Amino acid sequence: MVLESLRTPLAMRERKTPPPAQGEILLEIAACGVCRTDLHVVDGELPHPKLPIIPGHEIVGRVASLGADVTGFAVGERVGVPWLGFTCGICPYCRAGRENLCDHPLFTGYTRDGGYASHVVADARYCFALPHSMDDGELAPLLCAGLIGWRSYRMAGEDAHAIGLYGFGAAAHILCQAASWQGRRVYAFTRAGDTAAQNFAKSLGAVWAGGSDELPPEPLDAAIIFAPVGALVPAALRAVRKGGRVVCGGIHMSDIPRFPYSLLWEERQIISVANLTRADATEFLALAPRADIKTHVVRYPLDQANHALADLREGRLQGAAVLIPN
16 A cells, blocks of 8 residues: 555555565565554655655564575564664764664655555564564554553653553553553543543553543653644643653644643653664563553454544544554
């Protein structure tokens, strides 16, 4: 499925299966998650995508062939491909161990072709072995919703015992389980009146769930915002304690409205999360089976990618959408 121009439906196109170059692997795709970032790409909210582009960066597949000099993978092995597809290794950020901020990166499904397809070529250095305890579709959301949720969670701080999650979609439904497993108290914030999402959050370990216009029953140590809604920033600041932190976990957000300085005062902080590192992936993918994380997925045939994106855009999903090649 190809995005040929911004803000248009994806089109089914036939292409020759590309051979892997040196250092690359060719995967036969088994499943690819549908992420809100894909929606931002399709809707033209992220600058300068490669066009035409095959979206998708929560890829689960099996190695079909190996390019020259690839080690550590075998034909037939199940591996995952995430958002981060390449980093330069030489810019100041890469040299400082902050490859998520690389000056010259490539991103799967944005600046290099992704997983809304039957096959994908990926840089072997940015592919990961996957847990054996989950099926292909259940694994796919871990590769972005899980990874960016985990990075956001770590940035909330080790002393954050009461954590608010604003926007209870794919990332939050995974992180809620991980945080609860670690003994944190999770407070879930949804659209006002969305009792189905609130009950879903409680079923996954949240101690409280309510609308994003409500205050939780105790001040939060940290809040993580996954919904791309700038107005949630001042709402989250109202909910965190003195010295608390608000983490913006998305790649795109609507404008943050003006708010009084008193909401930020008393050493409250606002911080954003950008991309992920390979270390994040290794750490989280090892933790997921220990925490017995269960993803809740709605499966669509690959040729129904536009319907999956529409369901995500309109808030009709609980959990995550996953595309399965026809």
